[in-house]
Every structure is written in structure tokens, then in C-alpha cells.
Amino acid sequence: MAQRPQLQKVTAALGITGILAVGLMGCGGGGTSPAASSTPEPASPSASASSSSRASPAPSATASSAPAAADGKLTAPGTKLKAGETAVTHSNTGKDAADPKYVEAVFTSALTSVVAGTEADLAKFKDAAKYAGQTPYYVSVTHRMDSISKAAVSISEPKVTAQLKDGSDAQSLIVFGAFDQCKSTRFATTGTGDSLSLVAGSSMVSCQVFLAPTGDEVKSVEYEDSRFNYAKYGDNPYLKNPISWTK
Template sequence: MKPIRNNRRALALAALAAVGALTMTACNDDASSSDTATTPPAAPSAPSASASATGAPSPSGGAITPAAPTSAPAGGAASGSAAAPAPAGSTPAPGTTVKVGDAVTIPFTSGSTSGTIALAVTSIEKGDPADLTSLNLGDKAKGLVPYYIHYKVTNAGSSDLSFTSVNHMKGLLADGTEAQELMIIGSFAKCKSDSLPKGFTNGQSATSCAVAMSPEASKVAGAEYWGDPYTLGKGVNWK
């Protein structure tokens, strides 16, 4: 029986080595212990909030998440076509496309908190690859250009949404496919993304930002919000 146990141990070590091969270290200049991990193409899980309920930032770092492979442009519509905007006062249907700057009113859930928000992508700003130097991403960012998706959140309901996070914002390339995502751990001056502040009640507004990565030959031309009640590729789009 001893040879069998040794074989099992060897298999376990081999599996651990395979997992370790997917991990690389990346950190901000002022936080050398931060880590980042590349994620194989798959349906992404919900991004982590960049700050806790106390407002204390995590150590800085970043991770580039590849876009999920798809045979059709994100947003659930064929390239060149756009769903009509939803009537005022109703929840936009999956695949709805509106103009950058326009707000949509949607139900919002974060953990055990639920409410209603008005959400608008206000601008999509092209960055410089040099902006990412402090994140020490190395070859993972080679040939990619960061774009900053700026958006505004307004509490349009009666719930207090203090300390919740409105993320699930993803970039869309010029051909309608999903851009790679850069998740920031901690603070990033070029594109700040924080939890909603204390006292975020009806009528209160806050701004946030998401980073999308584009190949140099393309650009980030739109954005998609795919948080609940939507799903990735069937959310609300801004172009």
C-alpha cells in the first residue's frame, strides 16, 4: 500500500505546481506584498469592492481579467443594431442601448441591501499605458491601452445605500465584443472606485470609475452594466 500513498502525494504536488503556474506577483510601488492572479476565460464573478464599509483601502495592486469568449458582440444584439431605450420610469430590458451621458433607472442589490438607482456612464476616457506602471503588471499589460469608464450613481429609491458598491461595469470594444477588465485592489488615482458614502439616501449622487483594457489596434467605444437583474452580455449598454 505504501507505493499507492506515494503516487497520491506526487499527484497532489503536481496539481499544486499547475495552480502555481497561473499566479504572478504584481504590486504598487508603495505596497510590495500585493498579489494579482490571471483568470482563465470564464464567466467572471462579481468584482470585489475596493474599500470596506469603514472606508479603509486595501493594499494596492491589479489583475487583468480576459474577456469571456463570445461569438457575438456583448449586449445581446447584432453588430450595428441597438435596442430602443426603455420608456421613462420602467426598468430597461436586457440589451438596451442608450447614449453616453443618459441615465437609466434600475433596481439595485448589494448583499442584503436593495433599492433603486439612476445610473449613467458620463464619459469614456483613453488612458496611457504608462499609467499602469505603478501596478507592476509586466508583460500582462503589453500591447494594451487602459480606458477609464466614468459613471454616476444616484439613489432614486427610499433605501439607504450607504457603503454598498456599484460595480459590474465592463468596457466594450469598437466591434462590440468585451474588453479585458482591470480590477484594482486599493486606490488608483487615474480611476477611483469607492463604495458609496455614508448617508447615501434618496437624491444623493456619487461618481465611480472602471478600467477596461483595449488592444492598441482597437479602442473601448462603449460600456455595459451587467449587475443584477442583468447578466454579462445582456445588460444595459452605453455607446
């Protein structure tokens, strides 16, 4: 796997609505996007990506299951999957399972689609010219919450990264607010007050936006277990051997 460049923060704004967006730079082979002003300016919203620029969507998360995910065990580090195949992943809050506030959840996760947009999709951002030469890719992953250790709503779903042709990380653009081309859903909840909790058995779709320089593309998606807190950072076996999906 290619050496990962250091992450840098990039800020942009949706001119049409004034909603801020933050990009985390994990860019390889495509240069960096400079920070944009946080003050929005009016701009015309762009049209959706044309069908000719779109990658074929992957099967749903229930389409198939990788053998490594059998018997409820976490999918082994280094497992290579195709879009639509499932992996068993997990997330937690805290590091000490004896802590009363510790919560852990187990998920069945699958890459469901990688869709290529157009530069025009980014026209709604303030200083959109700074994204010239970048193609947005909309990466959707479905997660089913198989179990949760106690009532909680604060636990996060597993997170993925996207890789370019040379294996380096694509730039991630985190958008706060509505972005028509990339829509996410949430897990169901139950209860109220202190008993409010995510519902085991419910599913959600997490859509993330990644940028690829002109002539490049998103070729794979990886899970590095970044949302599970280990006692020591180096204890995470997925850091050097992530689970990967290819289209």
C-alpha cells in the first residue's frame, strides 16, 4: 500500500446556502486545494452529474457476504472485497471496557456505490475556482448495526477512506448541510432522555465526497478502523492492513 501523505485541513463554503464545508487533505498525486474564504457568496447551483460520468452502483449491502465475516467475528485485516460484499466492523466510545460510559457497537458494512460527478458539482462552493481540475466522487457505504452494548446515541458508524490509482488517499471533502449528489441516512432511534438509543438491526447509508485530479479516479475504498479507540494507537491491526473494497 502506498505511503500516506500527511493530512491537511481545507475549508470551503456553499455559496448558494451559506453552509460551510471542510475538506481534510489526504491527497496523493493531485496537488492540494488552497483554503477558501469562509464568507459565502451567491452562486448558481450546479446540475447533477450526467449519467455518462457515473460509475455503476454496487449491489446493496445484503447482496453477499465475505467468508471472513462469518460467525460474527470481525473481518480480518487485509481482507479484499468487491463492492457489495460485506465486512464485520466495529466502533466504540472510550478505551476502557470497565468504564460505565464505554459503549461498543458491531456493524455489517459494505461499499454500495462509487459515483463520479463533474467539476460543475463543485460550482456552488465559494471560490469554486480553487477546485478546478478536481472531479468529485460520491462514495456510499451501508452499515447495519448488529449490536450495541448499552443504550447510546453518541457512537459513530465506521469510517472509510478512498484511494486513487497509485494507492494514495484521495482528498476528502466533508460537507455540512445539504449536498444533493451525496445523501446520507441515519440509524433508527428508540426511547427518550437518558434511555434514548440507536436501534440494533437498523441500517444507515454514509455518503462521503472525495476529490480526484483530472485524469485520475477513485479506484478503491479502505476501512482502517479509525473510529475504534485502542488502548494504544499501534494496537490497531487495520492501520497497515486495511479492509479494502474495489469497484
